[in-house]
Amino acid sequence: MEAVLGLLVILAGMTHGLETSCDAREDGCQCYAALGGTVYLQLTETTAYDKYSFYKVSTGAKTEILKTRMDKWSIIYTPIKERVHFFINNGTLKLNNTRRNDSGEYLFEKYDSEGKLIGIRGLQLFIESPVSSPQLSSECLSHGDMKVSCSSEGDGPQYSWTLDGQTVRDTDAPPDNKTNTITLKKGLSGNLTCTIRNNINRNTVSRRISHCPGPVFNVFVYFQLAEVFILLTICLGSYCFYKKKTCPQEQDDGE
Ligand SMILES: *[C@@H]1O[C@H](CO)[C@@H](O)[C@H](O)[C@H]1NC(C)=O
Ligand SMILES: *[C@@H]1O[C@H](CO)[C@@H](O)[C@H](O)[C@H]1NC(C)=O
Numbered sequence: 001m002e003a004v005l006g007l008l009v010i011l012a013g014m015t016h017g018l019e020t021s022c023d024a025r026e027d028g029c030q031c032y033a034a035l036g037g038t039v040y041l042q043l044t045e046t047t048a049y050d051k052y053s054f055y056k057v058s059t060g061a062k063t064e065i066l067k068t069r070m071d072k073w074s075i076i077y078t079p080i081k082e083r084v085h086f087f088i089n090n091g092t093l094k095l096n097n098t099r100r101n102d103s104g105e106y107l108f109e110k111y112d113s114e115g116k117l118i119g120i121r122g123l124q125l126f127i128e129s130p131v132s133s134p135q136l137s138s139e140c141l142s143h144g145d146m147k148v149s150c151s152s153e154g155d156g157p158q159y160s161w162t163l164d165g166q167t168v169r170d171t172d173a174p175p176d177n178k179t180n181t182i183t184l185k186k187g188l189s190g191n192l193t194c195t196i197r198n199n200i201n202r203n204t205v206s207r208r209i210s211h212c213p214g215p216v217f218n219v220f221v222y223f224q225l226a227e228v229f230i231l232l233t234i235c236l237g238s239y240c241f242y243k244k245k246t247c248p249q250e251q252d253d254g255e
């Protein structure tokens with residue numbers, strides 16, 4: 001029971017609380033975080049002797065989010081107060097329950113003790129939906145080929161396939177849709193794996209596939225054959241019937 005509960009907790013954690021960390025100590029860093037998850041942004045090593053401000057930039061305007069002064073920090077922008085924590089010991093900002101509109105450009109500014117700007121660093125944050133566990137489905141085509149589809153939810157999924165460890169390149173769809181389909185030539189079998197990844201995470205699904213049956217007569221063909229047979233029988237039957245009726249007469253006439 002406890003094991004089951006533990007597993008449920010882990011699963012819930014995986015779908016709701018995906019955690020990502022990003023080292024944003026260089027100018028122009030790009031950081032990716034899972035929608036609804038938690039992101040740790042390391043902005044600097046230590047904040048001990050300087051003053052810092054962290055801003056969000058949107059349409060040219062700067063909104064101050066966080067301010068640090070020596071060993072103290074405070075959230076300036078109240079709407080996100082509940083979701084932000086700053087670790088002053090290592091200069092890491094934690095943001096939780098991320099939303100789509102947390103995406104965007106941020107600035108981290110450093111001031112000297114007189115309040116003069118001495119450093120500025122930009123950072124781009126992307127909040128994206130992680131890829132879910134993929135679903136595989138397969139279908140036999142009439143001439144023995146097999147169509148296999150792999151699908152998942154999430155932003156910008158990239159699909160890749162392997163059959164017994166060998167890359168399969170024969171994909172039918174553009175590689176960034178909800179569903180990706182490949183066609184396996186007649187007679188192929190083995191362990192097929194579909195991997196989906198995006199900027200946040202990756203997920204994989206494998207299945208042993210056995211080849212499709214080759215071409216077979218379908219029901220329709222049987223019906224058509226039966227039809228031809230019946231018609232032939234009727235023709236032959238009526239021909240014989242006619243022959244039987246007329247032949248003896250001719251014989252009579254001849255005698
Ligand atoms: C994160 O989210 C929970 C609620 O889901 C909240 O209690 C907590 O204070 C939040 N903030 C941080 C920085 O962890
Ligand atoms: C910063 O410190 C916090 C709390 O001490 C810790 O949880 C976190 O992992 C640290 N981050 C880094 C990047 O060292």
Ligand SMILES: *[C@@H]1O[C@H](CO)[C@@H](O)[C@H](O)[C@H]1NC(C)=O
Pocket residue numbers: 099100101102
């Ligand atoms: C961001 O999105 C949330 C809903 O996901 C909304 O409540 C909030 O007002 C939005 N914030 C801004 C600044 O648009």
